[in-house]
Amino acid sequence: MSVRKQTLDQLNYCSPEEFVETLEGIYEHSPWVAEQIVSNRPFQSFQSLYEAMQLEVRHGDQDTKIKLLCAHPNLGEKIQMTDSSKAEQSQAGLTELTEEEYKCFNKLNKRYMETFPFPFILAVKGKHKQEIYNEMESRIHHSAETEFATALAEVDKIALFRLKELIQE
Template identity: 45%
Template sequence: MYTVEEINQMTRTAFVEALGPAFEESPWVAERAYESSPFADRDQLVTEMIAVMHKASQEEKLALLNAHPDLGGKLAMTRASQSEQRGAGLDHLSENEYEVFSGLNRQYVASFGFPFIMAVKGRTKEEILTAMQERVNHGHEEEFQQALAEVGAIASFRLSEWVENNREGVSR
């Protein structure tokens, strides 16, 4: 775990290495957020990183969404995603559950052009399944915005685990 003071003293390379993984396979978010340091506290850091995501081009946002793994999938994923999915029980799906999740994931990607994204920390596989069943029927723009909000929530959870929320930011 880092303190905000340590974060503010990092070089750009160290900052991106430490915090880049908060946004799945998209270190450009941390790269751009570095310009806003020093940060007063973790909340300001999180707010700035999420703002960077929202200021990105439509193509960058879509690439960010597509960097996320399917929920309940069996393909390679980052360590953080593995841990989050394991915590929701998605690593122990029955064959039938796996087929249902896989089918919904395929339907979702076919409809929206990016994978279903949900901040699964503290959620059960039943809650996730229900959300998938509901959200697959949303309109494209509504779901695009929902997916970005979920990415922000995921990043916030990750940064809360990696950075202490002290109020003593310092200059680098």
């Protein structure tokens, strides 16, 4: 995802390739979202762009949605991540876990993945690592349907935060 802020007009009138390149990281490792909405331009507002992206995700089949969720890294994991994920997790203190905290997150991530077919997803912006851990502990008891819907809603929140950082209003 480009870190250079753009106006909505710039996105509306750039080449389709530049549009996709600019928005490809809004949904983690899922450029298909931007690819599918490029032909919907011009967007009348920031909100209409965001809603088009959300709608594209909602129209995906179950498999596509699971792949979208699985594109997200485990929170607190010591792995290679996108720049956006690194920044978001760093802000929440997840890149500076003590060894004990890391073990706790790792154990809970494993338990979560044994329960659900995707990693725990939470829009961590503005949250601290203890809040995140508590949320994970709470959500592990959700039904599969509830957690699937919750995870998709969190992905949308992440996309909104990322889009707000990208689009100059």
